[in-house]
Amino acid sequence: MTPPATAPAFLARHGWAGARITPLAGDASFRRYFRVADRGRSAVLMDAPPDKEDSRPFLFVAQFLLANGFRAPRLLAADLDEGLLLLEDFGDRRMGPTLACEPAREEEVYAAAVDLLLALHRAPPPLELRPYDRAELLREVLLFPEWYGRAAGIDADLESYTNAWDRVWGDVLAESDQRPVLVLRDYHADNIMLLDESAGPAGLGLLDFQDALAGHRAYDLVSLLEDARRDVSPRLAAAMVDRFILGAGVDDAERFRAAFAVLGAQRNVKILGIFVRLRDRDGKRGYVDMLPRVWAHVARNLAHPALAPVRAWFDAHVPQELRAPWCR
The missing domain is CATH 3.90.1200.10 (Aminoglycoside phosphotransferase (APH), C-terminal lobe)
Known part of the structure; x- marks a missing residue:
C-alpha cells in the first residue's frame, strides 16, 4: 500500500502539496485507497490504474446519485490518464x-x-x-x-x-x-x-x-x-x-x-x-x-x-x- 509515485505531484497541482498520505482498506478490485490529510482537512485518494480500471463509470454514477439527493463522494480532483481521483472523505464509520x-x-x-x-x-x-x-x-x-x-x-x-x-x-x-x-x-x-x-x-x-x-x-x-x-x-x-x-x-x-x-x-x-x-x-x-x-x-x-x-x-x-x- 505504497502511494503511487505520481501522487505527490497530483496532489500539489490541486492544492494539497505536502499532505500526509496513509493507506485505507482496499477492495476486491485493483483500486487502492489512501487518506490524504493536510492542515485539518482530509480527502480520499483513489488509485485506479487505467490499464486495469476505468474510473469513468464511477464518476458517472456518483454524479447521478448526487443529482438525485444521495450521498456519493464528491469529486475534488481527477487525472484519469494517471488513474488518480481525489474524493470527499466520508470518515471511518462504515x-x-x-x-x-x-x-x-x-x-x-x-x-x-x-x-x-x-x-x-x-x-x-x-x-x-x-x-x-x-x-x-x-x-x-x-x-x-x-x-x-x-x-x-x-x-x-x-x-x-x-x-x-x-x-x-x-x-x-x-x-x-x-x-x-x-x-x-x-x-x-x-x-x-x-x-x-x-x-x-x-x-x-x-x-x-x-x-x-x-x-x-x-x-x-x-x-x-x-x-x-x-x-x-x-x-x-x-x-x-x-x-x-x-x-x-x-x-x-x-x-x-x-x-x-x-x-x-x-x-x-x-x-x-x-x-x-x-x-x-x-x-x-x-x-x-x-x-x-x-x-x-x-x-x-x-x-x-x-x-x-x-x-x-x-x-x-x-x-x-x-x-x-x-x-x-
Missing part, C-alpha cells in the same frame, strides 16, 4: 464495523439502508446504464465453474448448468425489462457509510458503485441482507424484506420473494467463483475465509421452489464435501 461495536443499532441501521433503496428506486435509472440482462446474469454465474469448479476438481456440464439457470430467471428478466431500477451491485455493510441525518436519505453514504446496471429491484436488497462479510439473522432479514415489500408497494409478495431467492442464488454462486479467483489469480487469500457463509446463503436460496432446476444441478454435480468444508 456500517459493518460500526454495528460490530454497536449491535443494539442493527435494526435501526438496516431499516435506514432499506429505506435508502426504496428512495433510490423512485428515481428512474440513467438511460446510459447497461441492462442487467440474461447475458450478464449468465456471464456471472459461469464464474462458478470457471474458478471454483476448476479449483475443486468439479467436472461441470456447462450446457445443463446454463439450461438450469435459464429455467429460473424468466420472471426476474421480465420485471427488469418492465420496471428497471438502478442496481448498485455491491450494496452491503462495508460499502455503506454512517454519516448524519442531514447528509441525504437515511444519513448514509454510498461507496463502490462503479459497476451499476439497470435491473431488478430485489438485487441490492439481496446484496444487503445476504452479506458475505457479516451475519444477518433470519429474523432481521425477514423483517427487512417485509419492510421493502411494504414500502415499495409490491403487489405480488410471493413473486417478489421468489425473485429474491433467484437473485440470491445468482449473486452468491457468482461470489463463490469470484472469491476463488481472487485467491488463485490475484493472490488475495483472505476472501476464501468467507466462503462458508456464502455457501450457507446458497443453501437457503436453493431451498426455494423457484430454484428447483438449479438445486438439481448442484445436487448432481457438486457433492457436499466440495462445498463449505472444501473451500478453506
Whole structure:
C-alpha cells in the first residue's frame, strides 16, 4: 500500500502539496485507497490504474446519485490518464464495523439502508446504464465453474448448468425489462457509510458503485441482507424484506420473494467463483475465509421452489464435501 509515485505531484497541482498520505482498506478490485490529510482537512485518494480500471463509470454514477439527493463522494480532483481521483472523505464509520461495536443499532441501521433503496428506486435509472440482462446474469454465474469448479476438481456440464439457470430467471428478466431500477451491485455493510441525518436519505453514504446496471429491484436488497462479510439473522432479514415489500408497494409478495431467492442464488454462486479467483489469480487469500457463509446463503436460496432446476444441478454435480468444508 505504497502511494503511487505520481501522487505527490497530483496532489500539489490541486492544492494539497505536502499532505500526509496513509493507506485505507482496499477492495476486491485493483483500486487502492489512501487518506490524504493536510492542515485539518482530509480527502480520499483513489488509485485506479487505467490499464486495469476505468474510473469513468464511477464518476458517472456518483454524479447521478448526487443529482438525485444521495450521498456519493464528491469529486475534488481527477487525472484519469494517471488513474488518480481525489474524493470527499466520508470518515471511518462504515456500517459493518460500526454495528460490530454497536449491535443494539442493527435494526435501526438496516431499516435506514432499506429505506435508502426504496428512495433510490423512485428515481428512474440513467438511460446510459447497461441492462442487467440474461447475458450478464449468465456471464456471472459461469464464474462458478470457471474458478471454483476448476479449483475443486468439479467436472461441470456447462450446457445443463446454463439450461438450469435459464429455467429460473424468466420472471426476474421480465420485471427488469418492465420496471428497471438502478442496481448498485455491491450494496452491503462495508460499502455503506454512517454519516448524519442531514447528509441525504437515511444519513448514509454510498461507496463502490462503479459497476451499476439497470435491473431488478430485489438485487441490492439481496446484496444487503445476504452479506458475505457479516451475519444477518433470519429474523432481521425477514423483517427487512417485509419492510421493502411494504414500502415499495409490491403487489405480488410471493413473486417478489421468489425473485429474491433467484437473485440470491445468482449473486452468491457468482461470489463463490469470484472469491476463488481472487485467491488463485490475484493472490488475495483472505476472501476464501468467507466462503462458508456464502455457501450457507446458497443453501437457503436453493431451498426455494423457484430454484428447483438449479438445486438439481448442484445436487448432481457438486457433492457436499466440495462445498463449505472444501473451500478453506
